Amino acid sequence: MEIIRVNNYQKMSEKACALLTDVIKTKKNPVLGLATGSTPEGLYQQLIEQYSNGELSFKNTTTFNLDEYVGLEKNDPNSYYYYMYEKLFKHIDIPTDQANLPSGVGNDLEKVCQDYEQKISQAGNVDIQVLGIGLNGHIGFNEPGTPFSSRTHIVDLDESTREANARFFNSINDVPTKAITMGINSIMNSKQIVLLVSGEKKKDAVARLVNGEISESFPASILKQHGNVVLIADEAALGNV
Numbered sequence: 001m002e003i004i005r006v007n008n009y010q011k012m013s014e015k016a017c018a019l020l021t022d023v024i025k026t027k028k029n030p031v032l033g034l035a036t037g038s039t040p041e042g043l044y045q046q047l048i049e050q051y052s053n054g055e056l057s058f059k060n061t062t063t064f065n066l067d068e069y070v071g072l073e074k075n076d077p078n079s080y081y082y083y084m085y086e087k088l089f090k091h092i093d094i095p096t097d098q099a100n101l102p103s104g105v106g107n108d109l110e111k112v113c114q115d116y117e118q119k120i121s122q123a124g125n126v127d128i129q130v131l132g133i134g135l136n137g138h139i140g141f142n143e144p145g146t147p148f149s150s151r152t153h154i155v156d157l158d159e160s161t162r163e164a165n166a167r168f169f170n171s172i173n174d175v176p177t178k179a180i181t182m183g184i185n186s187i188m189n190s191k192q193i194v195l196l197v198s199g200e201k202k203k204d205a206v207a208r209l210v211n212g213e214i215s216e217s218f219p220a221s222i223l224k225q226h227g228n229v230v231l232i233a234d235e236a237a238l239g240n241v
């Protein structure tokens with residue numbers, strides 16, 4: 001795992017943008033894996049800027065997001081669909097049908113999972129996957145204990161994850177208890193992975209990732225077995241690692 005140490009959040013976002021831009025410009029039909037959370041917001045702003053300056057087009061790009069809450073409609077301000085639309089999609093020229101998120105509503109979520117996997121492989125798999133990391137080492141919504149072999153599936157969210165994400169909701173009671181997420185194996189199938197980490201509160205997670213053993217009790221640790229992973233982290237998150 002290559003580690004790129006940057007001064008701050010802005011630099012992290014710029015580095016990540018450069019990696020994505022490279023894929024978007026060089027691939028005929030680029031496939032991006034996208035993430036939500038606070039961490040990639042700066043990256044999305046950078047991409048929008050490049051598009052607005054006429055340096056980038058997303059017309060031939062397909063995207064697959066990592067996850068979605070179960071039970072939240074697309075127009076719910078806390079759904080990840082809404083997040084992606086507001087923070088990226090509505091500002092760029094990506095055709096709506098090329099921007100994919102698993103749907104967290106419907107009667108047959110198992111089928112949603114299968115169809116999502118199929119769609120990713122039909123697109124030729126993800127060229128570059130953006131990831132954040134949860135305080136407990138989760139990637140996407142793959143909580144500790146998730147098998148490394150997992151594909152897109154429904155998960156019960158950890159209480160600690162619900163607490164960490166409660167800041168976006170009116171109260172913790174409104175945070176869904178389940179989510180649908182690409183599995184760890186689905187993520188590992190990406191050709192390249194960019195893990196973004198910023199801020200002191202992620203320090204312990206980064207130290208465990210870099211120095212700890214590979215274990216299902218810390219999902220992000222599997223990334224060390226991927227041949228093409230870049231961890232872009234700022235000073236605050238890296239500390240003395």
Ligand code: GLP
Binds near residue numbers: 037
């Ligand atoms: C959520 C998302 C993850 C994200 C994590 C960290 O739980 N499902 O994909 O990486 O939060 O979020 P943040 O970037 O806000 O710290």
